[in-house]
Amino acid sequence: MKTLVKEMHRAGIEVIVEFYFDGSEIQTYVLGALRYWVREFHLDGIHITGRAPLELIAQDPYLKRTKIIAQYYPQDIDRSGHLSTFNDNFLVDMRKFLKGDEGMLERVMFHVQDRQGGIWPIHYMADVRGFSLQDMVSYDIKHNEANGEDNRDGSDYNYSWNCGAEGVSRKKGVLNLRKKQIKNALLLLFLSQGIPCIVAGDEFGQSRKGNNNAYCQDNEISWIDWKLSHKNEELLKFVQKLIAFRKAHRAFCAKEAPRLMDFKGYGKPDISYHGVNVWQPRTEHWRRQLGVLYFGKYNEDQSIYVLYNMHWESHKFDLPHPETNQKWHVVIDTTQETGFLPLPLPVGAAISMPPRSIKILVSQEAFNLVKVTKVPKRKKLLTIEDGNKKS
Numbered sequence: 001m002k003t004l005v006k007e008m009h010r011a012g013i014e015v016i017v018e019f020y021f022d023g024s025e026i027q028t029y030v031l032g033a034l035r036y037w038v039r040e041f042h043l044d045g046i047h048i049t050g051r052a053p054l055e056l057i058a059q060d061p062y063l064k065r066t067k068i069i070a071q072y073y074p075q076d077i078d079r080s081g082h083l084s085t086f087n088d089n090f091l092v093d094m095r096k097f098l099k100g101d102e103g104m105l106e107r108v109m110f111h112v113q114d115r116q117g118g119i120w121p122i123h124y125m126a127d128v129r130g131f132s133l134q135d136m137v138s139y140d141i142k143h144n145e146a147n148g149e150d151n152r153d154g155s156d157y158n159y160s161w162n163c164g165a166e167g168v169s170r171k172k173g174v175l176n177l178r179k180k181q182i183k184n185a186l187l188l189l190f191l192s193q194g195i196p197c198i199v200a201g202d203e204f205g206q207s208r209k210g211n212n213n214a215y216c217q218d219n220e221i222s223w224i225d226w227k228l229s230h231k232n233e234e235l236l237k238f239v240q241k242l243i244a245f246r247k248a249h250r251a252f253c254a255k256e257a258p259r260l261m262d263f264k265g266y267g268k269p270d271i272s273y274h275g276v277n278v279w280q281p282r283t284e285h286w287r288r289q290l291g292v293l294y295f296g297k298y299n300e301d302q303s304i305y306v307l308y309n310m311h312w313e314s315h316k317f318d319l320p321h322p323e324t325n326q327k328w329h330v331v332i333d334t335t336q337e338t339g340f341l342p343l344p345l346p347v348g349a350a351i352s353m354p355p356r357s358i359k360i361l362v363s364q365e366a367f368n369l370v371k372v373t374k375v376p377k378r379k380k381l382l383t384i385e386d387g388n389k390k391s
Helices: 002-010 027-041 054-059 089-098 105-113 172-190 233-248
Strands: 016-022 045-051 067-070 083-086 120-123 271-274 289-294 304-309 315-318 327-333 340-346 350-353 357-364 367-373 381-386
Touching (some): 027 045, 089 120, 304 315, 304 350
Antiparallel strands (some): 271 289, 304 357, 315 350, 327 340, 327 357
C-alpha cells in the first residue's frame, strides 16, 4: 500500500481512501484509525461512508490538512476548505434535466452556482454504483441478469433514457443522439461550480452492458476496455478539451462562491440567469430552456453565455448585449460532431437552439471574419480581418 501511494504521488495523482463505519464504534477509535492511515500511508484524503462522528472528524487538528469527504454534514459544522460532499443530488437532478423531465430548471440553477458555503460539493453524472455514462444514454432499465439474482439487485431508479432503443443499436439516429447526450451530460458537469468527477472509462464511452451493480463482475463487464480510447477517440478529445476550457475560465471554478448580484458595480451580476428572452428567467414546470451569463469583469476574463435547450423542439434565444466593440462567438456546440468549433463562429442578436443541445458563447472582438473585397484588375480576393489589421 505504501509503495502504491508513493508511485501515485510520483505520477501526480492524489490518493483518497474510502472508510465505512456503522456507528457502533467509539469516537476515539474512529479518530485513531483515520489518523493512523493518514500518518502511515500519507493519504491525501478520506471518504467516509456509513455513520461516523463527522463534526469531530472535521474539527480534528491532525486532519485539518487532509481532504475529508462525506455524504452530508451537520448544518452547524465548521465549514473549512478541506471538506467536501459526495452524494447523488447532482446526478439525479441533472439526469432528469438531461432527458427532458419537467420542473427541473430551479434545481439546475441551484447546482450551477452551488458552493454550500465553504464546503466543496463533488459532482458526477455517473458513479461506480450505477450506470456508466454510456449506459445512461443506452438503457431505460437495469440489466443485472449476469449477477445471478434474477435482476432484483441494484437500484431501479437510474434516471436514464435509451434515446429510442434499448441497449446496443445500429440505428444512426439513435447513435448520434446518444453521442450528443453524452456531450450534454459532460457540459452539465464541467460547467457547474464544485469539483467535477468522472468514472474511469467514461471519457471514452465504456459500457457495463446495462449492469448498474457490477461489484461482483470480475470480467469484461467491469474491466476497462482501453481499445475504446482509440475507437471513441473523438469523445476522449472532447473531454480533454472540455477540461482545458474549464481550467482556462475561472468563472467555473472561482475561489469565491457566486453571489448572483452586481456587488462590485460593474453593471451586471457576476452570474445571471435568463430564458429565451434575456433577463427574463422563466421556470414554469413545462420549460426546459435556460441561459447563464458569466460576466467577465468579475474574473478578469471574457464574458461567457451558456445556452441550454433540453426540449425536443428547437427554440430561438435572444442574446444579451456583449461588451463594447465585441460580439458573441460560438465556441462549443453539442450538435456538432466534435463539440468544439474549429474557429469561433460570430452570431448576431439571437441564436437558434436545436433540440436537446447546449452551446457556449464567448464575448470577444470580431476576428476571423471572412468577406469578399474587390481588387482592381484582379479576381475577388478573400481577406481576413483581425481588428484593424488585414492580411
